[in-house]
Amino acid sequence: MQASVSLTSRKWSWYLVPLNASASGLSTIIPIYMLALGGQVREVAVAMFLSNLAMTLGAVFWGRLIDAMHWRKTIIGLCSVAIAITCAAMYFVSSMPSLMLLSALIGFFSVGAAPVTNLLVMEKSRKEEWLKTFSWTSLISAAGLVIAMVAGYLWLMQHDAQSYALICSAMAISSLALTIIFVKDPPATLEHKAIAKSHAALVDRFKHLPMMFLKPVSDFSLSKLQASLSRKEFLFFAATGLFFLSGNLLYTPYTPFLKSGGVTDSQVFLAYTILHMSKVFFLPFNYGLIAAGGEEKMGKVAYIPRMFGIVLAVAAAFLFASDPSSMLMMTLAVFVAAEVGFSLWSTTTTSSLFNMIPNGRAGSVLGVNSAITGAGLLVGSIAAGEVAATFGYGITFALAVGFLGASFALLSKYFRKLVVLKAVA
Structure with missing residues (x-):
């Protein structure tokens, strides 16, 4: 009832x-x-x-x-x-x-x-x-x-x-x-x-x-970004921007990648069906995992399936570019792993973001974060097209791995600084 x-x-x-x-x-x-x-x-x-x-x-x-x-x-x-x-x-x-x-x-x-x-x-x-x-x-x-x-x-x-x-x-x-x-x-x-x-x-x-x-445009200004450069928050913002840049280096050229290998239009939609279904199935477990493992640990753990998924994409690009069936099967694994990692990462980092906001600075902090996220998405989408057209899909996906690794390093450093500050307090 x-x-x-x-x-x-x-x-x-x-x-x-x-x-x-x-x-x-x-x-x-x-x-x-x-x-x-x-x-x-x-x-x-x-x-x-x-x-x-x-x-x-x-x-x-x-x-x-x-x-x-x-x-x-x-x-x-x-x-x-x-x-x-x-x-x-x-x-x-x-x-x-x-x-x-x-x-x-x-x-x-x-x-x-x-x-x-x-x-x-x-x-x-x-x-x-x-x-x-x-x-x-x-x-x-x-x-x-x-x-x-x-x-x-x-x-x-x-x-x-x-x-x-x-x-x-x-x-x-x-x-x-x-x-x-x-x-x-x-x-x-x-x-x-x-x-x-x-x-x-x-x-x-x-x-x-x-x-x-x-409001990424109205709430963001260069002075606000500069004000964050000397603070631990900048590590968080930079990690977020690089994460989304990496994501667009993966997803923007992925449909052209599939089509170049002979995957049918229907099969492309099948792959994205699996991607979105993994989001639906995994979403309810995020909060329980974070509550059990803690934000710092789960924030780092989230990079493992994400990284694994993109590495699989690199392998698919170099090894199965002319084999539609193998490419499709690899893609299903890529999408599940990458989406599970993103789901856990986004829940963890969003919670961390709001825990860091001091009184009276919500608008500026959210504005800076939103603008940097937007910049990562925009730069990633246009860069993906140029890199893929010039160097190929494998190099593009490998570049996504590199930026994701940089994001992990920055977020890990942010969490270490956070632990030190909590210990001092």
Whole structure:
């Protein structure tokens, strides 16, 4: 009975399933379609770069719009319609610039629902239930990703990439319908800035899209970065930036890598299905592992599966580049290991981040961290295209290993300094 009541009270959140499915589905199919049109890894990397940039700018835009207009339902509906139109537009385009534009648009509009969701969680549930509700929204969002990947895997067995975009459009329209039916604007609204005061909200959302609702442009300045250079926090920030840079060196060229080896479009979606399913299955165990092992230990342990996964990618690039079956099997192992490592790492480091924030400096610390994370994503996406096109996929993945190792060294040094400071205190 209690579970039924809980699901009923959270029915407003069901729009997240098709909304995330449509956005992630289009983001996955665009590189495949670009490659089918004769594009190369450089073009795919530019599309990814534009998408990440649009998400960064969109986080600022949507946050300010919420502050000014206090919209909830309207913004979700607007983003659903925009994503549906963007997905449908892919069916009618066949040029690289147009696909790059669509990639940027999907990034911009997909980020709009995140701050609204955070606020709705805080407005529609009691404070002591925030963490559970945020975990619920994360779980069903991840379920949406799995649904999109499974749909792509099945659809592309018999149909082309362009037609899959229409399925993504239909999923976005269903998100609009669920929004109209279940989402109600609360009579009393919370300011967008209240997000920064809620550790539960920040911890959960930061794990998935670090730039979704923070203000990486408006809250970041060179003086704030310089002020952190002499402090232990800079080690943490640098480790975070390098981690995400490493991640984009792996994931940005991975679809072109698979296609270059003869892996089919359907099999590409199968690989990403396994990636997102591993996230869904492993996510519930993160907090228990961290509680048992401690942040410092688990933060370091998280690098082991992540590093193992990327090393497997290097091996696949050098040893199985012309063997589609072996490449696909290696990829499944790569994605599971890398995603398990990321899931544990992101939970650990996010918790560490909020433990380090001093009173009165939440905005500046989060702004600097968000900006450095964004820089890692942007630099990683564009660098991946250039390195892969010039030196090959194996070298690109090996470079990802190097940056991940540097991230591990910096984070380990941060934890050592933290232990020393605690001992002195």
